[in-house]
Amino acid sequence: MSRDHRDDDSSSVNRRHFLTGAAALGAAVGTLAVKPAQAEVAFPTERGKFGSGGAATGAVNRSENTLYDCEVEGDLPDDLDGAFYRVGPDAQYPKPKSLEHDIGFDGEGHVSMFRIQNGHVDYRSRWVKNDRWKAQNKARKSLYGVYRNPYTDDPSVRGKSRATQNTQVWYHNGRVLAMKEDTMPAALDPHTLETLDGNYKFDGALEGQTFTAHPKNDSHTGDLLAFGYEARGLGSTDIHVFRISPQGKTLWKAWVKAPYCSEIHDYAITEKHIIFLVYPLAYLGEERMRAGGLHWGWDSTKSTYLGVMRRDGDGKDIQWVKGPQTMCTHVMGCWTDGNKVTVDMDGGDANQFPFFPNIHEPFDPAKAAGKVRRFTFDTAKRNVRSFDMQVMYPQYSGGLARQDDRYHTVPYRYGFLIGGGPGGGG
Ligand SMILES: [Fe+2]
Known part of the structure; x- marks a missing residue:
């Protein structure tokens, strides 16, 4: 109504x-x-106009649930004992009408779990209750403006954390980490999903302000390897990269500089190396941000770089090498064989996100189509002019590539891609 x-x-x-x-x-x-x-909340008549979360599909939940005994179709193995965790953006409140088209990435993180044990499945969902959630809960309205633009926030929260932690969940050291690449993670109780720390900093030794939503576990040691980009504030080119023990202790950290400030959504690790891909989805600058603009835009005049560095070094060995223009967001697999590094990612020939504007030319859906791309780089060669990029399966397109998270760093046989190809999608 x-x-x-x-x-x-x-x-x-x-x-x-x-x-x-x-x-x-x-x-x-x-x-x-x-x-x-207090003013009544002006809920939009179309769910897709919340301005954050669910904008693509109209899916807004806004309801925390505790459901004992889900109905089960088929038989559950009696000895199946574990939990399946999920997270996604779920708008706590609709943004003002002027921001109803803000992108869905800005919805507040809402974590859910299916706990499977003794032939029963219990479901539970809880919002990530960080400082942003608490402030909006108290105010009974949206207080945060444009995605990743703090200049558009309500004065009552200016300078305060904009964390949404809505992108991926990861189990580490007795906690479920909810993560989003522009802030530190939130730590949640793995059984209740109650938020233990809305700005989790592990043992306190990390110096950066950000943490990727796509960390990796070392296949051999179980160490957590991760990084944060734009790690010294808005528009900074600083990347903080680090290794944390299964018990939460920081074992190694280094700082490196990116060629320019761009979205580095995922990264690759092997037994020897860490690899970043920098592509022209770039920070549009302070002036544009102060005018209320978007954080990212596709600047095709900028180059695509592959950055390769040794693990556990001081970062000074990082080599940034230019190559063909591409935008690849997710790593499927990666390994080092001798001196040769191989990284498989999914991506297009240009901007894949039409909601982040192209600066110089119209958005091209054909160039946006995601293919599995294999990057190779010989670390023994100096002054390499270009990295090599090969499209692996041109008949298949899709995104969100991944593999079994237990087996990063080493060669792999099975990778997964959501998308379509001959015979249909899926
Ligand atoms: Fe992702």
Whole structure:
């Protein structure tokens, strides 16, 4: 029912008058405190216009759930004992109407789990209750403006954390980490999903402000390897890269500089190397941000770089090598054989995100089509002019490549891609 319809419906109880009457009665008997009225929330009539979360599909949840015993189709193995965790953006409140087309990546993180044990499946979901969530919960409205643009926030939260932690979940050291690449993770209780720390910094030894949503586990040691880009503030080219023990202790860290500030959504690790891909989805600059603009835009005049560095060094050995223009967001697999590094990612020939504008030319859907691309680089050669990029399976297109997370760093046989090809999608 639309808000207008509700206000005009004379056949139903007038909700505002009813509540006013109830408050007056409560004050008379001393049970209800009368507070100044807060503005009603203006919910959009179309779910896709929340301005954050679910914009692509219209899917907004906004409801935390605890459901004991889901209905199960088929038979569960009696000895299946574990949990399946998920996270996604779920708008806590709709943004102002002027921001109803802001991108879905900015919805507040909402984590859910299916706990499977003794032939039963229990479901639970909880929002990541960080400082942003708490501030909006108290204000009963959206306080944060454009995706990754702090200049557009409500003055009451200016300078405060904009964390949403809505991109991926990862189990580490007795905690579920909810992650988003522009802030530190949130640490959640793995059984209850209650937020233990909305700005989790492990043992406190990390110096950067950001943490990727795609960390990797070392196949041999179980160490957590991760990085943060734009790690010294808005528009910075600083990348903090680090290794953390299974018990949460920082074992190694280094700083490197990117050729320019761009989205580095994922990265690759092998037994010997760490690899970054820098592509022209670039930071558009302070002036544009202060005018309320977007953080990212596709600047095709910038080059694509592959950065390769040794693990556990001081970072000074990093080599940035230019190559063919591409935008690849997710790593499927990677390994080092002798001196040769191989990285498989999915990506297009140019911008894949039409919601981040092309600066110099129209968006090209054909160039956006994601293919599995294999990057190779010989670390023994100096002054290499270009990295090599090969499209592996041109008949298949898709995105969100990954493999079994337990087997990063070494050669792999099975990779997964969501997408379509001969015979249909899936
Ligand atoms: Fe991702």
